[in-house]
Every structure is written in C-alpha cells, then in structure tokens.
Amino acid sequence: GIQVEQSPPDLILQEGANSTLRCNFSDSVNNLQWFHQNPWGQLINLFYIPSGTKQNGRLSATTVATERYSLLYISSSQTTDSGVYFCAAFTGGGNKLTFGTGTQLKVEL
Amino acid sequence: DAGVTQSPTHLIKTRGQHVTLRCSPISGHKSVSWYQQVLGQGPQFIFQYYEKEERGRGNFPDRFSARQFPNYSSELNVNALLLGDSALYLCASSLATGGAVGETQYFGPGTRLLVL
Structure with a gap:
C-alpha cells in the first residue's frame, strides 16, 4: 500500500516563528x-488539498501531486498551534485515509 | 451544526471482554469510517460503511466488526479484547463514498479504550 512520510518528526519553535512541514507519498493519490490533533486527541481539519495552494489565516498548504508531496506552512506560530500535525492521503476508491507518521510541534513562549 | 459525536468518551475493560463503541455522523452525511490510533502513531483505517453496507476494511482481525444503522449512525464492536486493543478509536463521517475521489473526512473526538 501507499506510504506517507512526514518530516520533521519533531519541531520546537519560539512563538512568532514560521515553519514548514512536509508530507511525501509513495504513489499517486x-x-x-x-489535520491538527490537539492534546485531547481531536483531529481538526486544516486543509483538503488535492493540488495547488490554499490559505486559511496563518496557515497555508501546497500540494504538488505530480511530484508526490505536500507542504504545510505555519506563520507567526502561537502556543495554541502545539500538537501533532498529520497529512493523510486518499487512494483508490472510497474514503480510506492513509495517515502519515505525524509531526509533533511544540511552540514555546 | 453538531459535529461527529462518539460515545463513550472513555472506557476501561479487561482482557477477553467485549466492547461496543458508538458514532453519530454529521447530519446529512451517509458514510462513516472507523480508525484506531495507538499511542504515538497515526490513525489506522478499520472500516468504512456507506448506506449500511461495508465499503472498505483495513487489516484488522475478525474480532473487529461494525454496522451502520438506517439513521447512518454506526457501532464498532470488538470481541475478546487484548491488551494491544488499547487505543483511541476515531469515527469519521463524510457525505458519500466519493467514488474515485476521496470526500473530506470529519472526525469525532474519539473513544479512549484501556484494556487491563
């Protein structure tokens, strides 16, 4: 099956810093x-992005499907951005999501 | 609008017991999927149901089963619990199966299961 890998696995930022999270996938999606998973386990939708670029406030995402990667940009990070960020890919028919390995982000004051 | 709801929020069971987890999708959504998330890992797909029929199954043993009701709510059942079944169980809903293109998935808060 498809492999979804994320980098970096862990990231510590000072509040106000910018960051880029990467998601590579092994096959066409x-x-x-x-998603952002908060400390209570809730998975919060950030972007649904098959290709191109989308922006939502301080967050933006870009997917280059032909090169099999997606990027999540976080600008002016805040402590509330802390948590685990997952990318997840749809493959084939139906709605099965294959999740990546996650990036654990901690934003410090 | 209410999001995806799951019950119970937490559950403690002993090995060998049976457990039933429940999920109510977003109003108007007809597809429900279940995922298992073990500590430190990403969620793993268990089942997808659409219009009361199983449309997808992940690599889980037959101890895991599910069903979907006419109101599109769903139950996940796990028999003969093992210690390794301890995890966060997540339910996701979407409008439809989506055919060849995945539909946006909306996740519930999850049920934390601890097997002792």
Whole structure:
C-alpha cells in the first residue's frame, strides 16, 4: 500500500516563528488532507488539498501531486498551534485515509 | 451544526471482554469510517460503511466488526479484547463514498479504550 512520510518528526519553535512541514507519498493519490490533533486527541481539519495552494489565516498548504508531496506552512506560530500535525492521503476508491507518521510541534513562549 | 459525536468518551475493560463503541455522523452525511490510533502513531483505517453496507476494511482481525444503522449512525464492536486493543478509536463521517475521489473526512473526538 501507499506510504506517507512526514518530516520533521519533531519541531520546537519560539512563538512568532514560521515553519514548514512536509508530507511525501509513495504513489499517486486522489486527494490529501492535513489535520491538527490537539492534546485531547481531536483531529481538526486544516486543509483538503488535492493540488495547488490554499490559505486559511496563518496557515497555508501546497500540494504538488505530480511530484508526490505536500507542504504545510505555519506563520507567526502561537502556543495554541502545539500538537501533532498529520497529512493523510486518499487512494483508490472510497474514503480510506492513509495517515502519515505525524509531526509533533511544540511552540514555546 | 453538531459535529461527529462518539460515545463513550472513555472506557476501561479487561482482557477477553467485549466492547461496543458508538458514532453519530454529521447530519446529512451517509458514510462513516472507523480508525484506531495507538499511542504515538497515526490513525489506522478499520472500516468504512456507506448506506449500511461495508465499503472498505483495513487489516484488522475478525474480532473487529461494525454496522451502520438506517439513521447512518454506526457501532464498532470488538470481541475478546487484548491488551494491544488499547487505543483511541476515531469515527469519521463524510457525505458519500466519493467514488474515485476521496470526500473530506470529519472526525469525532474519539473513544479512549484501556484494556487491563
């Protein structure tokens, strides 16, 4: 099956810093989602982004499907951005998501 | 609008017991999927149901089963619990199966299961 890898695995930022999280996938995907998992376990939708670039406030994402990667940009990070960021890819038919390995982000004051 | 809801929020069971987890999708959503997330890992796909039929199954033993009801809510059942079944169980809903293109998945808060 498809492999989804994320980097870096861990990231510590000072509040106000910018960061880029990367998601590589081993095969063609139909679509891709980015999630933020808060400390209580809730998976929060960030982006549904099969290709191109989307922006939502301080967050933006870019997917280059032909090169099999997606990037999540966080600008002016805040302590509330802390948590685990997952990308997840759809493959084949249906709605099965294959999740990446995650990036654990900690934003410090 | 209410999001995906799951019950119970936490559960403690002993080895060999049976457990039933419940999920109610977002109003209007017809597809429900279940995922297992072990500590330190990403969620792993267990099942997808659409219109009360199983549309996908992950690599989980037959001890895991699920069903979907006419109101599109769903139950996940796990028999003969093992210590390794301790995990966060997540339910996701979407509008439809999506065919060849995945539909946006919306996740519930999860049920934390601890097997002693």
